[in-house]
Amino acid sequence: MDQQHGAFTRRILTGTGTVVVKCPHCSAPGIFKAEDSADAASLQQWPGILVPPNDPRHNGYVGGTCPNCHKVRPPLSPPVTLFQQEIMP
Numbered sequence: 001m002d003q004q005h006g007a008f009t010r011r012i013l014t015g016t017g018t019v020v021v022k023c024p025h026c027s028a029p030g031i032f033k034a035e036d037s038a039d040a041a042s043l044q045q046w047p048g049i050l051v052p053p054n055d056p057r058h059n060g061y062v063g064g065t066c067p068n069c070h071k072v073r074p075p076l077s078p079p080v081t082l083f084q085q086e087i088m089p
């Protein structure tokens, strides 16, 4: 527990994750989307990230080259630790 301005903050370890940022060139998401589950914005603006329904790449990282604009994407961040945080009265 960390004390913070007279209140307690409870932090619960929930696992690790990797931050996937959008493409700095065309703003495409950094993961593939199946055509049947993509939202309207993805369908219209970033057709390069779409994969056929049931394609195993669905929700997978697109890699170091953007599949939409074919420019270099930033590398993945190292894994980060994720916490659920509650401010206690």
Ligand SMILES: [Zn+2]
Residues within 6 Å of the ligand: 023, 024, 025, 026, 027, 028, 066, 067, 068, 069, 070, 071
């Ligand atoms: Zn791009």
